[in-house]
Amino acid sequence: MLKKLTALFPRKSANLRATLKGVDGFTGRGAISFTAWSNGARQMEVSLRGVAGRQAQVRATVDPSVSIVVENGRADAKLDTRTGDALPPCVQNEQLTIVQNDIVILTGQLLPTR
Numbered sequence: 001m002l003k004k005l006t007a008l009f010p011r012k013s014a015n016l017r018a019t020l021k022g023v024d025g026f027t028g029r030g031a032i033s034f035t036a037w038s039n040g041a042r043q044m045e046v047s048l049r050g051v052a053g054r055q056a057q058v059r060a061t062v063d064p065s066v067s068i069v070v071e072n073g074r075a076d077a078k079l080d081t082r083t084g085d086a087l088p089p090c091v092q093n094e095q096l097t098i099v100q101n102d103i104v105i106l107t108g109q110l111l112p113t114r
Contacts, residue, residue, distance in 0.1 A: 013038045018096050018108035020048070026105040030075075030098065032058065034090045034110060041080070042087045048075040048098065048106070057099045060088040065099070 013036055020030035030048035044066065046058055051070050058066040064086045068077040079085040090096070090110055098106035 014092070015113045016090065016092055016110040017113050018110045020096070020098060020106040020108040022050075023104055023107050028073075028098075028106050030106055030108075032096055032108065032110070033113075036089070041082050042089065043078070043080045043082075044087050044090075046075060046077045046079070049073065051075060051098070051100070051105065053100050055100070056105075059097045059099055060090050060094055062088040062090075064088060 014034070016034045018032045020032065022028050028048060028050035030046065030051070033045040035043045044058070046068055048056065048070065050073055052073065053070055056068055056070055056075060058068065066079060066085075066087060068075045079087055081087050092110060092112060094110045096108055096110060097104045
């Protein structure tokens with residue numbers, strides 16, 4: 001029973017953030033916050049600005065990539081494994097990319113938050 005109760009209130013084990021910048025002439029920008037808990041749950045918050053198109057993928061070194069909806073050049077998404085979202089197990093210093101039509105448009109490195 002104690003194990004079930006502690007699963008409801010997981011302790012944070014990693015808080016990482018990546019500032020995203022445009023590459024190869026793309027001028028968009030954004031940020032990704034990633035939190036991992038000791039029980040294996042993971043959460044990712046994505047905020048993009050100045051991104052064309054209707055959809056983008058967040059990619060890490062490890063699959064799966066995460067698809068997010070873009071509207072009017074903006075995207076804001078909160079994804080959580082506890083609600084059934086598939087997220088990669090990101091780690092500190094990992095390079096994240098935002099991809100559209102198999103072209104990398106934004107990139108940033110996950111660093112510890114202060």
